[in-house]
Amino acid sequence: MSELFDAVDALIASRSPLPPPVERKRLRQAHGLTLDEVAAALQVRRATVSGWEAGKTEPRPPERDAYARMLKQLAQLYPANAPVPSEDTAVPETPAVPAVPAPSVAEPAKARTEPTADRIPEPVSEDTALRPAAVPHPVATTRPTSRRPPARNAAPVGSPAGGVDARFENGPLAVIDFDADGQVLAYCVGGLVLDVPAKSIPALVEWTLSEGRLGQPKLSGPGKDGDPLLVLTEAALEHYGLPVTLTKEERLTGRIPEGHKVIKQLARANWQLTKRGFGPWARIYRPAQGSERSCVQLCIPSWDALDTRHWANTGQLPPADLARLLGTYAARVMTPRGSTAVTGLELMTALHPPTRASEPDATGRRHSEHNPGSLGKDPVDCAPCEAPDGHPLLADLPRFHQRTPAEVLGEEAYDWARPLTDAECLRPHLVGIDVNMAFAAGANGLTVGLGAPTRVKNPVFDAKLPGAWLVDLSHIDLSRVKVAKDTWADLDVTLLPSPFTPKGERPQGPAWYATPTLAYAVELGYDVTPVEAWVRYDNGRYLDGWYNRLRDAYLATMADLGVGADLSPEEFLAAMDGYRQRDPQLAVVVSAVKATVKGGIGKLRERPRGEGWKPGQPWRALARPTWRPDIRAAVISRTRINMHRKIVKHAAFTGQYPVAVLSDCAVYASDGPSPLDFLPYRDGKPLPGGFKLGVNPGLVKWEGTQSVLWGEGVREQFAAPELNLARYIKDGTVTDVDKGE
Numbered sequence: 001m002s003e004l005f006d007a008v009d010a011l012i013a014s015r016s017p018l019p020p021p022v023e024r025k026r027l028r029q030a031h032g033l034t035l036d037e038v039a040a041a042l043q044v045r046r047a048t049v050s051g052w053e054a055g056k057t058e059p060r061p062p063e064r065d066a067y068a069r070m071l072k073q074l075a076q077l078y079p080a081n082a083p084v085p086s087e088d089t090a091v092p093e094t095p096a097v098p099a100v101p102a103p104s105v106a107e108p109a110k111a112r113t114e115p116t117a118d119r120i121p122e123p124v125s126e127d128t129a130l131r132p133a134a135v136p137h138p139v140a141t142t143r144p145t146s147r148r149p150p151a152r153n154a155a156p157v158g159s160p161a162g163g164v165d166a167r168f169e170n171g172p173l174a175v176i177d178f179d180a181d182g183q184v185l186a187y188c189v190g191g192l193v194l195d196v197p198a199k200s201i202p203a204l205v206e207w208t209l210s211e212g213r214l215g216q217p218k219l220s221g222p223g224k225d226g227d228p229l230l231v232l233t234e235a236a237l238e239h240y241g242l243p244v245t246l247t248k249e250e251r252l253t254g255r256i257p258e259g260h261k262v263i264k265q266l267a268r269a270n271w272q273l274t275k276r277g278f279g280p281w282a283r284i285y286r287p288a289q290g291s292e293r294s295c296v297q298l299c300i301p302s303w304d305a306l307d308t309r310h311w312a313n314t315g316q317l318p319p320a321d322l323a324r325l326l327g328t329y330a331a332r333v334m335t336p337r338g339s340t341a342v343t344g345l346e347l348m349t350a351l352h353p354p355t356r357a358s359e360p361d362a363t364g365r366r367h368s369e370h371n372p373g374s375l376g377k378d379p380v381d382c383a384p385c386e387a388p389d390g391h392p393l394l395a396d397l398p399r400f401h402q403r404t405p406a407e408v409l410g411e412e413a414y415d416w417a418r419p420l421t422d423a424e425c426l427r428p429h430l431v432g433i434d435v436n437m438a439f440a441a442g443a444n445g446l447t448v449g450l451g452a453p454t455r456v457k458n459p460v461f462d463a464k465l466p467g468a469w470l471v472d473l474s475h476i477d478l479s480r481v482k483v484a485k486d487t488w489a490d491l492d493v494t495l496l497p498s499p500f501t502p503k504g505e506r507p508q509g510p511a512w513y514a515t516p517t518l519a520y521a522v523e524l525g526y527d528v529t530p531v532e533a534w535v536r537y538d539n540g541r542y543l544d545g546w547y548n549r550l551r552d553a554y555l556a557t558m559a560d561l562g563v564g565a566d567l568s569p570e571e572f573l574a575a576m577d578g579y580r581q582r583d584p585q586l587a588v589v590v591s592a593v594k595a596t597v598k599g600g601i602g603k604l605r606e607r608p609r610g611e612g613w614k615p616g617q618p619w620r621a622l623a624r625p626t627w628r629p630d631i632r633a634a635v636i637s638r639t640r641i642n643m644h645r646k647i648v649k650h651a652a653f654t655g656q657y658p659v660a661v662l663s664d665c666a667v668y669a670s671d672g673p674s675p676l677d678f679l680p681y682r683d684g685k686p687l688p689g690g691f692k693l694g695v696n697p698g699l700v701k702w703e704g705t706q707s708v709l710w711g712e713g714v715r716e717q718f719a720a721p722e723l724n725l726a727r728y729i730k731d732g733t734v735t736d737v738d739k740g741e
Helices: 002-014 021-030 035-042 046-054 063-077 201-210 234-239 248-253 261-268 319-332 340-351 438-443 515-523 544-560 569-576 584-603 629-654 708-717
Strands: 173-178 184-188 193-196 229-232 281-289 292-299 355-357 368-370 415-417 429-435 454-457 467-472 480-484 487-490 510-514 532-535 660-662 665-670 700-707
Touching: 021 046, 021 063, 035 046, 035 063, 173 234, 173 319, 184 319, 201 261, 201 292, 229 319, 319 544, 319 584, 340 544, 340 584, 429 708, 438 544, 438 584, 438 629, 467 515, 467 629, 480 629, 487 629, 510 515, 510 629, 515 629, 544 584, 569 700, 584 629, 700 708
Parallel strands: 173 229, 229 292
Antiparallel strands: 173 184, 184 193, 281 292, 355 368, 415 660, 429 665, 429 700, 454 532, 467 510, 467 532, 480 487, 660 665
């Protein structure tokens, strides 16, 4: 009889009543339980519980009875009308490290979390010098379902105000891996891991667009949504029939051969590749149908997609950590579209799309029209003085002609140094200070040309009009300059770089200058009389939104690393000490953001690379509306002028002069090893208009300290009395390769 009773009990258990899938999930979340906790209690896989909640599968005995029992008890505790605790404010299961978790999303079917590595190598700094490996620091990347990190980190910079876009609920990207169990996995932001059924690259692309729910909402009204990014691990490459590394020939061409079997698979499935082919950053697409895009981008780290100068050894991270790092960058900047330089340029376009939809016409139809404030969809010719050597505009020049300053706009960053004075040699230290995000600060509020230039003879200089101006500034004497309204200062001109040339030399005659350089000459109290100009009457503050987004990304990540914007000088220096070791992954994001700034500005005047190019012929970049050497020149001009202005204010107030300046780094002889030993602070307040310690763009941080004996010894060793010590002040290492730079 007992056997009959057992059979009846089993029959009843097999039909144990269960609430609807949505209610199952509500009850679990109401009690603060994760999928992992429920799975562990029932001795099933996490994906199994996720499937029950999604309605994809139903539990079977013996788990069904236990699951029904759990849900029944939870229903008594949490009636249907009871409020559910917010996932964005609940206490996390483990102490949270500063991070950028993904916004809350619904758990998809076949989802699981995996353990992750607890460290990555120390990132490469902005000047590409390698540092020792970081101290291991545990980083939790497993994504809780019902518990979140503190609210201050719950919404990444750039998240849509209305919350998560349901089309992209799994985030902007996924790292695709093939595990030891023979399963393809997609590691998404926040620790989410999806099972991927695709058995080929074409099927993977289809899955991404139909089921992956990956992508990024557009950054501006007239813009386009960001395409999903798939990062392929070495195991995934092998699984899908792609090489783990490229041959030497493939690295040179930047792609695998057109006859590769995977490319043939894509062609048979009616997928296309862009002109750059299947390389480290491949774009796979079908022609757009109306406003609907069908495009997926691939990133292949083992093919050198992630430059170690900016991403350190990111490509060697475990999939979950790689997804977290790239996801943080994507949320705060944008989904990577290629190198940091390419992404910096793409961000400009994403924030100022070239076209927009017009107002309805008489028939009610809309059409595409120019988007005011953008660069438009067609490239414009540069002025001859703005053209780099080899440009088609210069095709008629003699082959070995060396252009003079009166023929070419030479706005570049500082590379200047001088011998130490006797008094400076008696001081024990050389201290370097570095301007944070200097080129971003140079772009902030800058008016640049939006359209083509207009040639003007004998113009009257207008500081509000962007352009290039031919003028003689050799008469300007920096020994006496205006440092404030009606206030002049006497300076030792032999100890100062000129603000008008990258090498700091005094101009010798007429030369081309960008508007910010001439405006500074006027600010210093001198008249300027241009004889010619190429000006842009169509202009605007095109880079403001670009600056704001990159500034916010930088400041938010630095705040996560413990370096806030409201610190005293002493607190700031203490917070910067070892900040990279607090979370090496976020430190890499900082380096990538900086590289996005510099690379994006540099990309505005991209030079030909290979392509069988010969001087006088056009190259591929010239076809872009974002090939704008005039904008690059204006940003660099303003950045150099910003540095000189601070140097002059400091010299006028303290009598101290830099011994070397390299781009955004200045080196001073000092009685102490800290910037506070020579920067003038009074009651915690810096010199107005001078150098100020802090994390904000345009403020300065400590770059490094070496001894004066080191500096003199290096110069003597290489027989270079004016070797630029700012290049080596960080760690003091100088190599034979460096000495000639």
